[in-house]
Amino acid sequence: MRPVNPPLKSCIGRSLRRADSEAEPSEPSTPRREVIFREMTDRYQRETDRLFGKLLVAQWLFAVVLALVISPWSYTGEARELHVHVKVALGFGALMNALPLTLIWLRPGWWGTRHAIAVVQMMWSAMLIMISGGRIETHFHIFASLAFLAIYRDWKILLTATLVVSIDHLARGLWWPESVYGVANPEWWRFLEHASWIACEDAVLIYACIRGVKDVQRAATREARLERTNTIVERKVADRTVALQLAVERYRELVEGSAAIPFELEVRTLRIHYIAPQAARLFDCSPNELTDNLFASSLHPDDEPLVRSAMQAFARGEPKHDLIEFRMTTSAGRHLHARTMVSSCLGGRIRGIILDVTRQKKLESDLQQAQKLESVGRLAAGVAHEINTPVQFVNDSVQFVRDSMTDLMGIVQKQQAVVAEVLAANPSAHVARAASDAVATADLPYLSEEIPRALERAVHGLDRVAVIVRSMKVFAHPGGELAEVDLNTAIASTLTVARHEYRYVADVETSFGDVPRIVGYAGELNQVILNVLINAAHAIGDRVNGSSERGLITVSTARDGDAVLVSISDTGGGIPDHVRERVFDPFFTTKQVGRGTGQGLAIARAVIVEKHHGTLTFESKVGVGTTFHIRIPIDSRVSQTEHAA
Amino acid sequence: MTIKRILFVDDDALVLAGLRNVLYRERSRWEMVFALGGEAALVELARGSFDVVVSDMRMPGIDGLTLLEHVRTMSPTTARIMLSGSADQHEVDRATAAVDILLGKPCDARTLRETLERFTART
Numbered sequence: 203m204r205p206v207n208p209p210l211k212s213c214i215g216r217s218l219r220r221a222d223s224e225a226e227p228s229e230p231s232t233p234r235r236e237v238i239f240r241e242m243t244d245r246y247q248r249e250t251d252r253l254f255g256k257l258l259v260a261q262w263l264f265a266v267v268l269a270l271v272i273s274p275w276s277y278t279g280e281a282r283e284l285h286v287h288v289k290v291a292l293g294f295g296a297l298m299n300a301l302p303l304t305l306i307w308l309r310p311g312w313w314g315t316r317h318a319i320a321v322v323q324m325m326w327s328a329m330l331i332m333i334s335g336g337r338i339e340t341h342f343h344i345f346a347s348l349a350f351l352a353i354y355r356d357w358k359i360l361l362t363a364t365l366v367v368s369i370d371h372l373a374r375g376l377w378w379p380e381s382v383y384g385v386a387n388p389e390w391w392r393f394l395e396h397a398s399w400i401a402c403e404d405a406v407l408i409y410a411c412i413r414g415v416k417d418v419q420r421a422a423t424r425e426a427r428l429e430r431t432n433t434i435v436e437r438k439v440a441d442r443t444v445a446l447q448l449a450v451e452r453y454r455e456l457v458e459g460s461a462a463i464p465f466e467l468e469v470r471t472l473r474i475h476y477i478a479p480q481a482a483r484l485f486d487c488s489p490n491e492l493t494d495n496l497f498a499s500s501l502h503p504d505d506e507p508l509v510r511s512a513m514q515a516f517a518r519g520e521p522k523h524d525l526i527e528f529r530m531t532t533s534a535g536r537h538l539h540a541r542t543m544v545s546s547c548l549g550g551r552i553r554g555i556i557l558d559v560t561r562q563k564k565l566e567s568d569l570q571q572a573q574k575l576e577s578v579g580r581l582a583a584g585v586a587h588e589i590n591t592p593v594q595f596v597n598d599s600v601q602f603v604r605d606s607m608t609d610l611m612g613i614v615q616k617q618q619a620v621v622a623e624v625l626a627a628n629p630s631a632h633v634a635r636a637a638s639d640a641v642a643t644a645d646l647p648y649l650s651e652e653i654p655r656a657l658e659r660a661v662h663g664l665d666r667v668a669v670i671v672r673s674m675k676v677f678a679h680p681g682g683e684l685a686e687v688d689l690n691t692a693i694a695s696t697l698t699v700a701r702h703e704y705r706y707v708a709d710v711e712t713s714f715g716d717v718p719r720i721v722g723y724a725g726e727l728n729q730v731i732l733n734v735l736i737n738a739a740h741a742i743g744d745r746v747n748g749s750s751e752r753g754l755i756t757v758s759t760a761r762d763g764d765a766v767l768v769s770i771s772d773t774g775g776g777i778p779d780h781v782r783e784r785v786f787d788p789f790f791t792t793k794q795v796g797r798g799t800g801q802g803l804a805i806a807r808a809v810i811v812e813k814h815h816g817t818l819t820f821e822s823k824v825g826v827g828t829t830f831h832i833r834i835p836i837d838s839r840v841s842q843t844e845h846a847a
Numbered sequence: 848m849t850i851k852r853i854l855f856v857d858d859d860a861l862v863l864a865g866l867r868n869v870l871y872r873e874r875s876r877w878e879m880v881f882a883l884g885g886e887a888a889l890v891e892l893a894r895g896s897f898d899v900v901v902s903d904m905r906m907p908g909i910d911g912l913t914l915l916e917h918v919r920t921m922s923p924t925t926a927r928i929m930l931s932g933s934a935d936q937h938e939v940d941r942a943t944a945a946v947d948i949l950l951g952k953p954c955d956a957r958t959l960r961e962t963l964e965r966f967t968a969r970t
Binding site for chain 1: 859861862864865866868869871872905930932933951952953954955956
């Protein structure tokens with residue numbers, strides 16, 4: 203058969219696998235890669251914009267300084283003024299820089315911004331060439347600027363820049379060649395030479411730009427993949443965390459919801475190091491009242507040495523001492539049977555579980571009781587027959603002797619008269635003398651008085667044997683049919699029958715409730731009530747013995763759910779603690795020999811518990827009295843079916 | 848008044864002796880025959896007729912029930928009394944159907960005498 207609950211480990215394993223299948227690996231989505239690429243490019247180009255911002259300002263300052271150093275003044279006669287170059291550098295430079303700087307400030311990263319920067323940067327080259335009077339070395343500024351612009355990794359701005367340079371060279375080469383080439387009449391191929399240099403650099407830089415963009419794209423892809431991996435890992439971690447929490451929770455539920463209570467104790471002192479919170483139920487306290495000495499203080503004093511020695515033996519490495527049973531009393535005064543199963547011992551601390559086995563113990567004892575009764579029943583059937591036969595003929599013989607004795611004594615008396623007559627006539631008649639002497643020796647008056655009494659005692663004794671055997675038969679054969687029984691009537695008639703048992707020692711008070719008829723075995727129920735009544739009468743009799751006191755027997759009936767409760771109380775001496783557990787044992791009696799057979803309550807229990815599926819319990823206080831509670835289901839067949847179901 | 852004939856059957860001689868003792872005083876009105884066991888009883892039954900047969904139940908060989916069944920067949924007017932110490936309900940039920948009355952052992956002399964009087968008066 204498949205176990206209802208799979209083992210915990212496999213549960214967790216399965217839930218983890220499920221988490222795995224949910225986190226299916228997938229390629230990084232293309233849009234995400236592009237988003238990252240765009241972000242990276244944008245960030246980079248903004249940075250580059252700022253870099254160019256600084257560069258433009260620096261160039262402007264450099265141009266002004268250069269203009270001031272090379273040709274600060276222009277003279278018109280005596281009057282001198284700042285050379286036009288200085289003015290151009292100062293004014294036109296500021297004017298040129300205005301647009302790109304504004305764009306860098308307002309629209310950083312925008313494509314228009316960097317094209318504007320490219321245009322202005324190249325214009326700076328043109329201006330510096332112009333200011334330097336077309337020095338060929340100043341043309342290197344163009345190459346440096348192009349290289350700088352390539353930082354953008356946007357080859358399009360290189361084209362824009364090239365276009366600006368070309369227009370500038372072409373225009374100025376035509377109308378003002380000195381400002382470009384430093385000579386008034388440059389060779390016709392001069393422009394082409396410059397242009398080819400530029401083209402060469404452009405080719406290299408464009409290639410570098412494209413390479414750079416590809417690098418960024420690869421970086422973006424890596425980034426996207428990393429992101430995805432992180433997401434997966436995070437999700438996995440989250441899943442695992444949830445699974446772990448579930449597992450922990452399940453463990454907790456298992457451990458803390460279980461009737462088996464895990465604990466850790468100090469072997470030497472029996473102090474609790476750990477005990478699961480459900481122990482509160484066992485100890486009748488709240489979980490925060492589980493103090494470390496609770497175990498030791500709840501132990502039954504008689505069992506404490508046993509628990510200690512067993513735990514110490516286990517701690518010494520004797521594994522057969524792993525199962526320890528003992529009694530406990532909770533702070534609420536509840537008595538219970540507990541069992542510990544210790545599993546490990548480390549550093550003087552013993553670990554295991556503790557179980558409340560009170561119910562199990564009760565069932566075991568009930569079962570034992572039932573088995574005892576069953577064997578007694580089997581025995582009784584055989585014994586009853588074996589005893590009845592000799593009782594029959596012993597009884598017959600005794601009665602015969604008793605009856606015959608009457609005849610015999612009559613004969614003896616008549617013969618006595620004859621002997622007396624003979625002796626009166628002839629005192630020396632020695633046969634008559636001998637007869638007279640024999641009568642005197644045997645003490646005839648004593649015999650004539652005691653022999654009938656002795657026989658009477660024998661008959662009485664045999665009666666008693668017959669009673670015992672008859673009561674044993676109740677075990678042996680149930681007899682009778684299930685029928686509706688009016689318990690009130692049954693009790694009333696039993697009280698009448700048992701009157702001679704209690705009339706001299708007790709009064710009886712009855713309190714009959716309005717109870718329904720029950721389905722049961724009338725004869726046996728009568729027997730039960732009779733037995734309990736006789737016990738009550740005996741208990742009172744023992745107490746009031748020899749005094750003029752009288753006790754009280756109270757009999758009441760009441761409905762109790764789907765059952766009828768019969769309570770019979772006496773004001774006898776109560777049942778002493780040490781015999782309580784044996785009250786229902788067959789052949790157990792505290793009564794004097796001859797007064798009780800020790801079967802009354804055993805029979806009562808068999809009848810109520812086994813045949814009527816009811817309960818027979820008692821409460822007793824020494825010196826106050828005892829109350830027996832007989833609880834009989836209204837229809838035991840119904841409750842029997844329920845038991846079976 | 849005719850003398851009634853009563854047959855007592857038991858496998859235990861002591862029981863028979865006890866019965867003989869206790870009913871000794873009735874010897875003038877009842878002729879009592881004591882058979883030790885079922886086989887002996889059949890011999891007695893073949894020898895003469897009885898007004899009442901009192902038999903034990905459990906006997907080796909022919910048991911009480913078989914014997915009384917036989918009596919019912921052979922002599923329907925004979926009263927059949929079972930005197931048994933058995934506590935077996937099943938046996939008791941079977942016996943009850945086969946006999947006129949079932950007396951439990953131990954049965955005191957007065958009950959036995961009264962029962963016998965009742966059944967001898969009937970026939």
